[in-house]
Amino acid sequence: MNFKHKYMFLLPGLLVLLGILIFPIGFTVRLSLSSWDSFFPGLDFIGLENYVRLFTDDARFWESFQRLSFLSITTVFLQYILGFSLALMVWKEIVFQRFFRVLFLIPMMTTPVIMTVIWKTVFHESLGPVNDFFSLFGMTPLWLSSEGLSKVTVIIVEVWQWTPFMFLLLLAGLLSLPKEPFLAASIDGAGPIRKFVYVTFPLMAPISIGAIIIRLIEASKIMDTVYVLTSGGPGTSSETSSFYIFIKGLREFQFGYSAALSLTYLIIMIISLTVIAKMLVKLMIRS
Amino acid sequence: MHTFYVTLKYTAVTLWSMFVIAPFLWALSTSFKDFNSVTSGATYIPWVDFEPTLEGWRVLLRSPAQGGVNIVEPYLNSIFVTCFASLISIALGTLAAYALSRFTFKAGFIRNDDITFFFISQRIMPPVVLAIPFFIMLGKLGLLDTLFGLVMVYVVLLMPIAVWIMVDFFNKVPIEIDETALIDGCNPYQAFYKVVLPNSIPGMVVAGLFCMIFGWTDFFFAFILTFTEVQLLPVAIVSLNSSITPWWSLSAAALVSVAPLIVVAFIVERYLSKGNLSGALK
Numbered sequence: 001m002n003f004k005h006k007y008m009f010l011l012p013g014l015l016v017l018l019g020i021l022i023f024p025i026g027f028t029v030r031l032s033l034s035s036w037d038s039f040f041p042g043l044d045f046i047g048l049e050n051y052v053r054l055f056t057d058d059a060r061f062w063e064s065f066q067r068l069s070f071l072s073i074t075t076v077f078l079q080y081i082l083g084f085s086l087a088l089m090v091w092k093e094i095v096f097q098r099f100f101r102v103l104f105l106i107p108m109m110t111t112p113v114i115m116t117v118i119w120k121t122v123f124h125e126s127l128g129p130v131n132d133f134f135s136l137f138g139m140t141p142l143w144l145s146s147e148g149l150s151k152v153t154v155i156i157v158e159v160w161q162w163t164p165f166m167f168l169l170l171l172a173g174l175l176s177l178p179k180e181p182f183l184a185a186s187i188d189g190a191g192p193i194r195k196f197v198y199v200t201f202p203l204m205a206p207i208s209i210g211a212i213i214i215r216l217i218e219a220s221k222i223m224d225t226v227y228v229l230t231s232g233g234p235g236t237s238s239e240t241s242s243f244y245i246f247i248k249g250l251r252e253f254q255f256g257y258s259a260a261l262s263l264t265y266l267i268i269m270i271i272s273l274t275v276i277a278k279m280l281v282k283l284m285i286r287s
Numbered sequence: 288m289h290t291f292y293v294t295l296k297y298t299a300v301t302l303w304s305m306f307v308i309a310p311f312l313w314a315l316s317t318s319f320k321d322f323n324s325v326t327s328g329a330t331y332i333p334w335v336d337f338e339p340t341l342e343g344w345r346v347l348l349r350s351p352a353q354g355g356v357n358i359v360e361p362y363l364n365s366i367f368v369t370c371f372a373s374l375i376s377i378a379l380g381t382l383a384a385y386a387l388s389r390f391t392f393k394a395g396f397i398r399n400d401d402i403t404f405f406f407i408s409q410r411i412m413p414p415v416v417l418a419i420p421f422f423i424m425l426g427k428l429g430l431l432d433t434l435f436g437l438v439m440v441y442v443v444l445l446m447p448i449a450v451w452i453m454v455d456f457f458n459k460v461p462i463e464i465d466e467t468a469l470i471d472g473c474n475p476y477q478a479f480y481k482v483v484l485p486n487s488i489p490g491m492v493v494a495g496l497f498c499m500i501f502g503w504t505d506f507f508f509a510f511i512l513t514f515t516e517v518q519l520l521p522v523a524i525v526s527l528n529s530s531i532t533p534w535w536s537l538s539a540a541a542l543v544s545v546a547p548l549i550v551v552a553f554i555v556e557r558y559l560s561k562g563n564l565s566g567a568l569k
Contacts, residue, residue, distance in 0.1 A: 005475055006390035010402070013383030013446060016375075017406065020443050024420035031420070086303060089296050102556045103304055109548035111521045113506035114541045118314050121534055129313060132329035160306065172559060192292065221413040224506050228525070242413040249419050250511065262416035269411055 031259035038253035050260035060236060061244060061261060065268070068240040071151065072219035075158040080212055082159065083166030088200075091174045101171070108164035116228040119157045120144070123229075147237040150230045154238055157225050162218070166211055173207035174200075205284040213277050220269055241265050311542070318343045318539040325534045343535030347543065358540055361523035365503065366547075368434055368519060372441035373498035377491055379442075380406075380449025385479060387450075388457035389465065406450040409443060414507040417443075425512060432516045440508050445498040452497060456490030457483075489558065496555055503548060520544050 035046045054061060090100045107115070122128050123143035131140050143153045181199045190198065223242040226232060232239035232247070239247075245265065249258030316331055324330055324337035333339035347358050383406070386392075387399050421440055422431070430436030464486060468478035509519035518526075524540045527533060 006386055006392070008476075009382045009386035009390075009479070010392070013379035013406075013450070014402070016379055017409070017443060017446055020439055021409070023424050024417050027420040027423065028416065082303075085299065089300050094296065094300070098556060098560070100300055100304065101559065102552050103307055105552045105555055106545075106549060107307055109500055109504075109552050110545045111504040111506060111524075113521050114524050114544055115310065117525060117537055118310050118541050121317065121532075121538075122310055122313055127325060127329060129329045129331070160310070168555070168559070175559065217411050220411075223413065223415070242415050245413070245415045246418075249415060255419055258415075258419065262413075266412060266416060270408070273411065 028259045028262060031256055032263050034256040036254075036256040041255075046256075050257050051264070053257070054260055054264055060239075061241070063236070064239045064241050064244040065265070067151075067238070068220060068222070068242075071154060071158075071222060071240060072216060075155050075162070075222075076212060076215045076219050078155070078159050079163045079166045079215060080208070082163045083211075084170050084204075084208070086163070086167050087171040087174055088196075091171065104167050105164050107161050108168070110161070112161050113224040113228055115161060116157055116225050119153075119160075120229055123153055144230055145234050147234060150234065150238045154222075154225055154229055157229065158219070158222065161225075162215065165218075166215055169211040169214070170204065170207065173204055173211075177203050202285075209277065209280045209284060212280060213273065216273060216276065220273075311545075314538040314541050317534050318536075318542060320535050340535075343533070343537075343539040346533070346536040347539055356523065356527055356536065356540070358520065358523050358543065361518045361520045362543075364434060364517055365520040368437045368441060369499055369502035372438045372445055372502055373495055375438070375442050376445035376449045376498050377453075377494050380446050380494065381453050381484075381487070381491060384450050384453030384457055385483065387454050389462065403450065403454055406447050409447045414505075418507065418511045421508070422511060432513045434517055436512060437509065437517070437519070440512060441502050441505070444505065444508070445502055448497050448501060449494045452494040453487070453490055456487060456493075460486055492554075493558060496551055496558075499551060500548065 030043065032050055033045055033047060034043050035049070036042060036044075086104055090097055090104070094100065123130050125131055125140060125142055125144060128143075130143065134141055141149055143149050177200070181203065182195065185195050185199050221242055222240055223246065226238055226240055226243050227246075230238045232243050236244075241261075245258050245261045248254050248261060316333065317325070319333050319339035319341070320330070320337055321340045321342055327337075330336035346356055349357075387403050390399075392399050392402060417440075425431040425436045425440075428436070430439070460483065464482055465478050468482040469475070473481060504521070506521040506525070509522045510525070513519065513522065521544070524537065524544060527537050527540065
């Protein structure tokens with residue numbers, strides 16, 4: 001089916017998106033070639049100087065990027081394992097099935113930044129319930145202000161918030177699976193574990209890949225949680241790329257430099273997500 | 288062996304439920320506390336551990352002049368921006384998704400998949416990248432600190448989600464439906480409007496729910512692009528978190544902000560059980 005009016009369907013959406021985005025993107029490219037900061041606001045032209053600085057003289061950006069990779073890969077991995085397990089558990093017969101399904105969805109419906117404020121009180125080092133519990137054993141872990149643990153706290157909050165998203169996509173996938181392969185496996189006398197390894201998991205591979213990629217995209221933007229929980233601290237030990245760009249751009253007002261950071265970051269993200277997607281496809285669909 | 292699995296299953300489900308509920312229970316308990324019961328260490332049960340007060344909840348309804356925080360207006364603003372932006376995104380997203388699913392586009396090296404990827408790739412962009420140019424652009428257009436400006440920005444955030452869900456959805460709607468309508472003498476617009484659209488309501492509901500979730504939960508753009516005239520709920524709540532953090536009103540406000548989306552959770556589950564979601568989400 002093909003006709004000349006096909007553009008009437010596509011263009012409204014495409015043009016609105018392009019119309020709103022063309023200025024921001026074009027402006028960011030232009031901005032990245034200028035030295036606009038709070039002292040000299042203006043669009044001068046300094047060529048690739050910002051990019052040279054970024055690649056030769058900004059360890060902090062690359063550290064924040066490593067940290068982001070670590071945080072997003074860890075959280076998405078945990079979310080996948082937990083989300084998949086939970087989806088499997090409420091997939092088949094279980095009492096209060098609807099109750100559990102709704103309950104497991106709720107965290108993703110809450111505003112991350114607001115729930116993080118609540119989590120911050122939960123992990124409060126002297127007044128929160130978590131340390132109230134640990135004090136029974138004479139310990140006071142510094143959930144928010146020690147270098148190692150602040151990352152753990154960020155991971156816990158992210159897992160709480162976004163496992164439901166993984167759960168939703170995977171449960172929707174499980175519910176759409178055909179029945180025949182399971183019947184065949186039962187006839188062959190396969191137990192639950194063999195059924196999972198040889199039937200469920202392979203059938204779920206495409207859905208899993210989709211879910212992981214979507215979560216990786218969203219997780220790489222992690223920012224609200226860090227902003228509220230630790231503000232990137234202590235020092236820069238929980239700072240992620242988005243948060244670093246935020247500091248450079250909207251705290252130190254180095255607009256030109258932060259634009260260069262943004263574009264570099266964007267290109268790295270697009271390339272690495274494409275590579276990860278290809279790798280996952282190879283890994284999960286062996287045959 | 289079977290009992291072992293069942294025990295394992297119920298233990299795991301119970302543990303996870305407790306993890307999910309814990310922060311809400313803590314917030315509920317905290318919302319009835321006052322300064323003294325917060326600063327004297329962690330307390331849990333009202334009347335036993337501390338003397339409950341309604342101060343945290345009252346503050347939310349009092350006007351700022353009387354030392355309260357008005358969250359009614361931000362609440363309405365949030366509902367307006369979320370719904371309006373979702374509607375625009377779904378309308379435009381559905382049209383575009385229909386085109387991408389049914390027709391073939393070719394322009395140089397660009398194919399349908401590339402256009403779909405262009406839509407979806409907008410989600411890769413971290414909000415920070417767009418925040419500064421949006422700030423300058425809305426400033427130039429005089430839309431900074433207005434609801435309309437926010438709607439415009441949110442459409443960019445939400446349309447990719449609508450396109451993503453609807454392309455998958457239309458790919459599963461058999462093309463014969465369109466063809467039958469065309470043979471019956473409809474022009475392509477009528478075929479879309481009279482036949483395809485009524486069949487795609489489940490997909491649009493799912494897309495709408497997702498748009499609402501992501502619109503309602505956004506914080507960053509609302510935080511950067513509005514100041515005093517227009518405040519959205521998350522910004523209003525986080526701004527409570529100033530010099531001395533009032534844990535009680537913060538908790539009350541957080542619970543209030545979660546409430547409408549619990550309804551959304553029920554609707555999502557409904558669709559999930561009926562199997563409509565599985566078609567629309569993949």
